[in-house]
Amino acid sequence: MSQPVRRIIHIDMDAFYASVEQRDAPALKGQPVAVGRSQERGVVAAASYEARKFGVRSAMPSVVARRKCPHLVFVPPRFEVYRAVSAQIHAIFARYTPLIQPLSLDEAYLDVTNPLLPRPSATAIAQEIRAAILAETGLTASAGISYNKFLAKLASDYRKPNGQFVIPPKAGAEFVATLPVSTFHGIGPATAARMNALGIYTGADLKAQTLPFLSQYFGKAASFYYGIARGEDHRPVEVDRPRKSLGKETTFEQDLHTPDALLAALTNLANMVWRACGKRHISGRTVTLKLRYADFTQLTRSTSLQTLVQNEAHLTETGRFLLTPLLPLVQGVRLLGLTLSALDSTENPATETQLSLLPDL
Known part of the structure; x- marks a missing residue:
C-alpha cells in the first residue's frame, strides 16, 4: 500500500521581533526599525521591512546599519515578550496538528497530513492559521505548503510578507531547477561558494551532478x-x-587586547554555558571556540573529547586549551563565543567513566 503524499506547512512570521515592536508602539509603524543596540559594538537582531529597503539586515553591525539608513530607529530587544507571543502562535498550531517542529521563536514546520480538524487541504489550513495569528496577535505570517520540508521552506519565502505559496508534487523538481543554490535551506554561503567553484549555480546544475561526484x-x-x-x-x-x-557569545563594548581579559571573558562564557547545560541535564563531548577580531576576521577552533564534559571547570579548561594557541593576540578581539555540542543526557552517567577506561579497539 502506497504512503499518502505528505502535507507540510512552513510558517514564518514576518520580521517578527520588529513587527512586535511596531505593534506595541504604534508610532513605530511605517518607520525603519532595528531591534538591537545602537552603540558602536551593537548588532542588529532584526529589521523591519521598511529598514530592509535600505539594506539593513539582521546580524549587521549597528554602525553599518546606521550608515545605510541614517533615520533608523533602534529599539532594545524584549525577548520575554517575543517568547510569550511565540507561545501564543504555537498554541494556534496545536489546534491543527500535534506534529510541530519549531525552528526558532518565529518559524516552524507543521505536518498536517492527518490534521486534527477536518479541512479540505493544507492550503486551507495555512490560511486559517495565518488568519488566527493576525486576529489573536496582530501580526502577519507567511506560509509555504508542499509535500516535504525543503520545498515548504522555499515556498514560504516566495510570497513574503503576509502571503503563502504552494508547490505541488508534480512541480517540485521544476521549481527547484531555476533557483540559485545559494537560496537553498541547508546550503550556507561557504558551501554555495564551493558549489559555484565547481560550476554549480542553480538547482538544474546540481541535478546534473552524479552522487559519487557530490560525495567526493x-x-x-x-x-x-x-x-x-x-x-x-x-x-x-x-x-x-x-x-x-x-x-553563548559576547560582543565586547571595547576590543580586548590582553590574554587576562580574554581568559576572564572565556570563564564567564563557560559559566553561562554550563548553567544552561545544568537546567537541561545535558553535557557534550565537542567544545568549539569562536573568536572575531577587530577587523571582523573570524576563527573557530574545536576539540572532541572521549567523554562528556564533566563540570564547569572541565569546560573552562577545554576552552583555554583552544584559546592558548591563539595567544599572544595579533589584534584586538571584538567577540568571543563558546559552544558545547555532541550533546547527551547526564542523568545516567554511570557508564561514562567506565567507557573512558576501555582500550581502543
Missing part, C-alpha cells in the same frame, strides 16, 4: 543535495527534535 566534494551531505535537486526530502517533522548544541 561534500561527503555525507551529498545524498541530501542529490535529493533536493530532484525535489526530494524525506526528513520527517521532528516533534521532539534533540538540541544539537548549547552556546
Whole structure:
C-alpha cells in the first residue's frame, strides 16, 4: 500500500521581533526599525521591512546599519515578550496538528497530513492559521505548503510578507531547477561558494551532478543535495527534535587586547554555558571556540573529547586549551563565543567513566 503524499506547512512570521515592536508602539509603524543596540559594538537582531529597503539586515553591525539608513530607529530587544507571543502562535498550531517542529521563536514546520480538524487541504489550513495569528496577535505570517520540508521552506519565502505559496508534487523538481543554490535551506554561503567553484549555480546544475561526484566534494551531505535537486526530502517533522548544541557569545563594548581579559571573558562564557547545560541535564563531548577580531576576521577552533564534559571547570579548561594557541593576540578581539555540542543526557552517567577506561579497539 502506497504512503499518502505528505502535507507540510512552513510558517514564518514576518520580521517578527520588529513587527512586535511596531505593534506595541504604534508610532513605530511605517518607520525603519532595528531591534538591537545602537552603540558602536551593537548588532542588529532584526529589521523591519521598511529598514530592509535600505539594506539593513539582521546580524549587521549597528554602525553599518546606521550608515545605510541614517533615520533608523533602534529599539532594545524584549525577548520575554517575543517568547510569550511565540507561545501564543504555537498554541494556534496545536489546534491543527500535534506534529510541530519549531525552528526558532518565529518559524516552524507543521505536518498536517492527518490534521486534527477536518479541512479540505493544507492550503486551507495555512490560511486559517495565518488568519488566527493576525486576529489573536496582530501580526502577519507567511506560509509555504508542499509535500516535504525543503520545498515548504522555499515556498514560504516566495510570497513574503503576509502571503503563502504552494508547490505541488508534480512541480517540485521544476521549481527547484531555476533557483540559485545559494537560496537553498541547508546550503550556507561557504558551501554555495564551493558549489559555484565547481560550476554549480542553480538547482538544474546540481541535478546534473552524479552522487559519487557530490560525495567526493561534500561527503555525507551529498545524498541530501542529490535529493533536493530532484525535489526530494524525506526528513520527517521532528516533534521532539534533540538540541544539537548549547552556546553563548559576547560582543565586547571595547576590543580586548590582553590574554587576562580574554581568559576572564572565556570563564564567564563557560559559566553561562554550563548553567544552561545544568537546567537541561545535558553535557557534550565537542567544545568549539569562536573568536572575531577587530577587523571582523573570524576563527573557530574545536576539540572532541572521549567523554562528556564533566563540570564547569572541565569546560573552562577545554576552552583555554583552544584559546592558548591563539595567544599572544595579533589584534584586538571584538567577540568571543563558546559552544558545547555532541550533546547527551547526564542523568545516567554511570557508564561514562567506565567507557573512558576501555582500550581502543
